[in-house]
Amino acid sequence: SYERLLMVQLIVYGRGQRMVLTRDVTQIEKLETTRRDFVANVSHELRTPLTVLAGFLETLKDMPDEALSAEQREQYMGMMLEQAQRMQAIVADLLTLSALEASPSAEPHPVGMRTLIEAARQQAEPLSAGRHQFIWNVDETLDILGTASELGSAITNLLVNAVRYTPEGGRITISWRREADGSARYRVVDTGIGIAAHHLPRLAERFYRIDRSRSRESGGTGLGLAITKHVAMRHDGELQIASELGKGSNFSIVFPAERISVAEDDAA
Numbered sequence: 088s089y090e091r092l093l094m095v096q097l098i099v100y101g102r103g104q105r106m107v108l109t110r111d112v113t114q115i116e117k118l119e120t121t122r123r124d125f126v127a128n129v130s131h132e133l134r135t136p137l138t139v140l141a142g143f144l145e146t147l148k149d150m151p152d153e154a155l156s157a158e159q160r161e162q163y164m165g166m167m168l169e170q171a172q173r174m175q176a177i178v179a180d181l182l183t184l185s186a187l188e189a190s191p192s193a194e195p196h197p198v199g200m201r202t203l204i205e206a207a208r209q210q211a212e213p214l215s216a217g218r219h220q221f222i223w224n225v226d227e228t229l230d231i232l233g234t235a236s237e238l239g240s241a242i243t244n245l246l247v248n249a250v251r252y253t254p255e256g257g258r259i260t261i262s263w264r265r266e267a268d269g270s271a272r273y274r275v276v277d278t279g280i281g282i283a284a285h286h287l288p289r290l291a292e293r294f295y296r297i298d299r300s301r302s303r304e305s306g307g308t309g310l311g312l313a314i315t316k317h318v319a320m321r322h323d324g325e326l327q328i329a330s331e332l333g334k335g336s337n338f339s340i341v342f343p344a345e346r347i348s349v350a351e352d353d354a355a
């Protein structure tokens with residue numbers, strides 16, 4: 088039907104308009120394909136844990152109580168809970184993403200980055216469970232004009248990813264500093280598995296993952312970087328990624344000078 092629309096419009100507008108119209112229609116088709124792919128991806132992501140969950144329930148339903156030891160029962164329950172939590176995480180990230188897309192940015196307020204980074208640390212360190220060395224390099228006076236909840240998830244995502252994709256014994260360096268040009272950069276550098284160059288351009292797409300099973304095992308949803316990129320954009324910032332396979336990765340969000348505010352030094 089797009090072709091028909093194009094034909095009709097070509098007849099109506101004549102030769103001069105051809106290029107413009109062709110481009111318009113391609114744009115609509117592209118959006119439509121993106122939307123279809125997204126729905127297919129979401130369905131697939133949710134179907135996997137649901138299938139596992141339903142399988143367990145079916146087995147248990149027909150099983151007489153005495154056929155199941157207390158340990159087995161606990162093990163099954165644990166596995167079912169894990170699948171349910173996985174679905175919860177996916178749905179929560181999807182809601183975050185759609186809120187970012189649907190709503191205009193809230194009135195920007197000075198956000199204490201120091202507090203957000205501390206909150207991210209409290210999530211990342213238990214996940215690391217002592218397997219990594221953390222180095223913190225945080226300018227406590229630099230704040231951002233923006234939305235705290237959004238910035239919090241972006242900052243946490245990058246840090247949690249560094250933990251997920253860095254093997255035991257690795258080093259994770261977090262910095263929040265002003266650049267020479269007045270902008271400010273939140274940066275997470277890890278000595279982890281790294282990323283091959285050809286993946287980099289697509290990394291922040293929804294559900295794009297290099298190693299599905301690794302992401303799943305570590306509790307990833309495949310939406311973290313998509314959310315992070317959105318948050319960066321909503322704060323006039325940019326998500327930058329550099330990485331080398333087998334060596335480690337370097338993720339940062341750069342915020343422009345207009346978004347930076349310097350907190351009062353109340354220690355004085």
Ligand code: ADP
Binds near residue numbers: 249279297298303313
């Ligand atoms: P996930 O929930 O799978 O971690 P993300 O959107 O946060 O999803 O990241 C997308 C993919 O990018 C990950 O699945 C992983 O393959 C890759 N990735 C993200 N961060 C890192 C990192 N620090 N080191 C290596 N690979 C990473």
